[in-house]
Amino acid sequence: MDYSDIKKFFFKLNPENAHKIAEFGMKVSVKIPFVSDYLVDNFCFIDTKLSQNIFGINFLNPVGLAGGFDKNATMITPLSAMGFGFLEYGTLTPKPQDGNPKPRLFRLIEEKSLQNAMGFNNDGLDKIKARASKVYPFSIPLIANIGKNKITPNDMAIKDYEILVKGLDSCCDAFVINISSPNTPNLRDLQSESFINELFAALSSLTKKPLILKIAPDMSIDSAISLCSTAANAGFKGLIINNTSVDYSLTPKAKDFGGISGQLIKNKSKELFKEVAKELYGKAVLISCGGIDNGQDAYERIKMGASLVQIYTSFIYEGSSICKNINNQILNLALSEGYENISQAVGANLRR
DSSP states (O other): OOHHHHHHHHTTSOHHHHHHHHHHHHHHHTTSTTHHHHHHHHHOOOOGGGOEEETTEEESSSEEEOTTSSTTSOSHHHHHTTTOSEEEEEEEOSSOBOOSOSOOEEEEGGGTEEEEOOOSOBOOHHHHHHHHHHHOSOSSOEEEEEOOOTTSOGGGHHHHHHHHHHHHGGGOSEEEEEOOOTTSTTGGGGOSHHHHHHHHHHHHTTOOSOEEEEEOTTSOHHHHHHHHHHHHHHTOOEEEEOOOBOOGGGOTTOOSSSEEEEGGGHHHHHHHHHHHHHHHBTTBEEEEESSOOSHHHHHHHHHHTOSEEEESHHHHHHOTTHHHHHHHHHHHHHHHTTOSSGGGTTTGGGOO
8 A cells, every 4th residue: 555545544534543543553563573674675765965964963864853743752763764864752841741622633635734732742751751761872863842831830931941851861862942832822922032041041051962942933034033043142053943833814724723734834934944044044053844845845945044854744644755755856956956965055045
């Protein structure tokens, strides 16, 4: 069965149930002899021209899986066999939490998009740390995506991030600080310059691992540039642009809650990234996320200044071959323009 057949089955199911079945299948599959080798042979695209050293860490290719897919660090091994250059696990919180009421995940099939109002549902620090510790150090970079518990008031939020950084420092290569999800009440209020400075001061004393800030796509360009500049000046090593969108005008089919991802936010994400990169390129590692589903998209973001790109929704719609296809296309485009390594293409549009 190819993925189009598998998708027909999964898309008849409730999205969360489909995800749970896929998770179970992945966990079981890697315990079967030779399955991991089969996955690697069929879904990994390996070429040294795609490798980069970023944050002092080796990335075999620039395509990563964004946070939210493997919330509980249960699928690290099978996902790595599907060709990703790096993986995020989480978003996790200090204490376990159930997340928001169901239904909270919706497919927008005609638009190849999703809308989710999950609310950081996860197993909590202790259980997730135990799982991540069993595989770390890993064959590809692992990034912990961390957030505050819903019951934690904003004036106590830094304590949650401190607990997570202390707890996970020994089982990740970097941290993504999630203050941009729309699904935890008032979380986006933390996207302020004063909080960013205070947060970095607190966390940088607890870890030497790179800290990466993830921002929302719904900020004005000036506000996004200002916030990212503050983060870079404070010491954040990376910036992810961007999280899901609450711009419900993008489709008449949107719910009036949760965040939209996928093709619907492609242009919004690309334009925000382009403007932020004009100001922040060279000051922090830039990671572009939002609506990327092919090599042309990814390569365009790379030339705009992205050292790395992330996918999520397109993985669900296109299946396990997407990383291989994107990386193959990126390499061919880079070679066609005379670059010997993908790093030479990063920010090419800004150096003209």
